Amino acid sequence: MSRPLTAKGAATRERIVSAAATLVRAQGAQNTGLDDIRASTATSKSQLFHYFPGGRADLLYAVAVHEAALVIADQQPELDRLGPPPSWRAWRETVVRKYREQGRQCPLRSLTSQLADSDPRVGPLVASMVSDWHALLLAGTTRAGATAPDALATSVLAAVQGGAGLLIATGELGYLETAVDLAIAPLVAAA
């Protein structure tokens, strides 16, 4: 980013990223070119290069940032309220609903698997999203008074990741539901 955007500029940029994210979700990153994005956002080539000086690579990275933020945002506000037993059940419902809607497509995963080789910023972006997510779960297990809050947060995070991976692999949501139920059992039973 060479200089800060005005509020209007930031809004335009966000509108472009959001439309590009929709396109990438529908047709995959490798099949999404700058011309598709220009057409769907009614922006000119010079406008696109104003916001994304590196062109397509810059824009796809911005889409990855957008999708990484959504992974956390889709779990809020329940993720921020974790602590007492009912809060874990409420969060579990939110997570299961999100993956049920999403089905076998994980937008961030398909994007990163395509960009990881070409864009060195993608690896740190995903690692930082994982770290943020773990920190929010850890705040929850700590508020819950768990005896090993860090390990328990890791166990819950891995259950979601693993359940989502098994959903992608098989199309079945049951793995996710069961894995998260068992991972949060000590937090729900603490009542």
Add this chain to the structure above:
Amino acid sequence: MSRPLTAKGAATRERIVSAAATLVRAQGAQNTGLDDIRASTATSKSQLFHYFPGGRADLLYAVAVHEAALVIADQQPELDRLGPPPSWRAWRETVVRKYREQGRQCPLRSLTSQLADSDPRVGPLVASMVSDWHALLLAGTTRAGATAPDALATSVLAAVQGGAGLLIATGELGYLETAVDLAIAPLVAAA
């Protein structure tokens, strides 16, 4: 497969698949062409098409079958011996060692993410590998006398999948170790 291969033919085919798998692991499926595989296996074009009538797509699918079988084979014989408490610790060590050696690359995952769109056989192959893996874990939780063996097998499977996903995302092995430890805790504590 138009007709069964002779023992010698099957051995040659396996040698080609194994060499192709090594190439795909090193340079990725998208960067691996038939010419690379011919060069590294010293096979002629007509030989390759004898074993893989569909050409590159057939060969890459055979590599995916090979990698899917390795996911299970890499955990054996410990996976087949699951039951009493020490068996879970032994299997856990085998799994952690395999992922430590493998690091951030999951050969099956990178292959399937590249082939899934183009080859309709890849989805069922991965689903069947997951189902086999779950069945072997379920046999273990059943022999262990767990009260909910199916759910516990799912929880252990998701912990490995999730831990492996977090290893790929962050480069850190600790998530896998912790997640599997917590998932097998009821089986180890049953002593």
